[in-house]
């Protein structure tokens with residue numbers, strides 16, 4: 266126990282300031298803005314769905330949970346069920362074998378819902394493209410609010426994308 | 442390498458394949474196909490990969506058109522690839538699953554993709570085909586028409602039922618609760634105890650091997666580096682080796698060292714992440730916070746020096762697209778020392794933590810005997826007494842210069858896999874330092890000649906999870922005709938089904954994480 270406490274004290278606080286929302290990433294007119302506004306002031310819950318990624322994007326989403334990015338401090342939390350989620354964070358080109366599961370997860374997410382597509386693959390199919398086994402971009406299967414490019418996008422870019430999608434409900438920008 | 446690998450006791454027309462390890466290929470008849478497998482099994486060798494290809498268009502005589510099936514075996518002498526031509530009129534080959542357990546799923550996938558069957562195999566259910574393409578069509582056939590596919594319909598899967606008093610089933614997935622790749626697990630349990638686990642994979646099949654055909658030999662490294670993102674270095678390197686082997690070139694010495702540096706950095710990054718997650722799954726959230734912080738430091742320096750946090754696209758056919766100078770070497774060494782000190786401290790904490798040890802010991806056990814029987818490979822195999830590691834078994838530059846210590850444990854439980862990870866992590870930190878100061882000066886890349894149609898190459902690399910194999914064949918106009926990419930998860934997924942038997946359901950995440958297998962690398 267002493268060792269654990271010593272290590273915690275030695276580590277100190279490593280969290281860094283969050284990025285600002287980037288309006289240029291926005292893809293879909295926020296017609297759901299009014300409903301989203303209703304949610305103002307409470308934590309954002311995210312359900313991550315890997316719809317066919319190479320797992321590189323997952324590594325960076327995991328990294329987003331480390332102390333440097335202080336996600337929980339921003340009121341953002343990953344949840345286990347789409348039923349508890351405000352947002353789906355979807356990676357990968359959509360593998361045809363995952364198409365139905367992705368639709369089910371999207372339908373199970375209560376309205377108003379936000380969808381952020383992560384990575385080159387989520388944006389446009391990436392190196393895998395569209396094929397007999399791949400539907401390509403996430404927006405080919407479900408409506409997407411914000412798409413974050415990069416292969417994989419760095420955690421900070423993913424966070425930026427998340428904040429861009431929710432900035433509507435938080436008023437101007439999404440600073441700290 | 443002057444040596445040619447060959448299977449002892451069987452005279453075959455071996456053709457050497459250029460590469461770091463001794464490798465060779467031989468075309469055989471049916472009797473030799475089975476006999477080769479039997480002899481490899483007898484001498485303690487292992488099946489590394491099994492794949493098929495459509496070569497009917499290469500045969501001039503219409504009556505004689507054939508597919509090919511390939512088995513790659515690792516024996517003490519090196520890698521032996523046995524190729525059997527399978528006539529279109531009778532598209533089947535003798536089953537290997539009786540001799541090599543991992544062949545079962547590879548044969549099922551091979552049928553889904555190429556449409557040639559293992560004769561005598563007991564399990565012939567589809568594996569990668571969930572309904573995205575209809576029965577009777579096969580994407581890796583050259584006459585496959587992707588433009589006229591019917592709607593994507595999911596097929597039911599015939600799970601094996603466990604009957605008995607009080608037995609019930611828990612289906613999980615394909616989407617799991619957490620940030621992980623998708624797959625389906627079906628547990629048959631009594632009370633809390635797992636009687637049986639059956640996996641169904643293939644959900645992230647995205648047509649990688651077919652996609653390779655759209656690239657030229659020098660271009661394919663980007664796709665190879667995305668077969669499994671957590672092993673991007675291992676795959677890109679194996680691909681680069683295969684391309685160089687096919688083209689008859691060798692990378693400059695400096696490139697070899699930098700590639701090894703990246704491979705060890707990838708090993709460190711993954712072990713750091715997994716050790717944190719393992720602590721977390723055993724209720725020590727502190728471990729996750731600490732290890733993830735170290736991992737973040739680690740990948741940030743990779744980005745700073747090499748331009749990518751995961752080191753994607755830095756290894757290219759002919760060399761590397763990255764370099765470092767003296768000041769950066771110093772940073773690499775300094776960081777490696779700093780992280781080592783923290784890892785040693787965290788290891789003490791793990792070892793003194795009674796709750797953690799209680800969860801790790803005897804959990805998810807794979808005995809050395811079971812590991813041998815089922816063909817377990819990579820780091821999980823080293824935790825079950827199987828001492829294979831390509832870096833020491835067929836050492837090449839730079840390992841010939843800096844050496845490397847193999848980490849082997851025998852008890853085969855979660856604790857053993859945790860120990861192997863700690864040992865390998867510390868050894869890789871040492872290797873990073875040795876490479877940072879030992880890398881010879883010189884160019885980082887060499888020119889590539891044009892690829893001759895029909896030329897073949899192979900690459901074989903010990904990634905952090907285990908051995909990665911890439912076998913590459915050139916077609917017309919420098920394009921890729923066939924590229925088979927193999928991830929060690931193929932071998933280890935079926936073993937996970939055994940590892941959980943008799944354990945309680947809540948220990949599954951811990952056992953699963955201790956293997957941390959790739960879905961994408963398997964589903965392709």
Ligand code: SF4
Nearest residue numbers: 318321384385386416
């Ligand atoms: S964007 Fe890149 S890292 Fe993300 S899933 Fe696609 S290939 Fe992998």
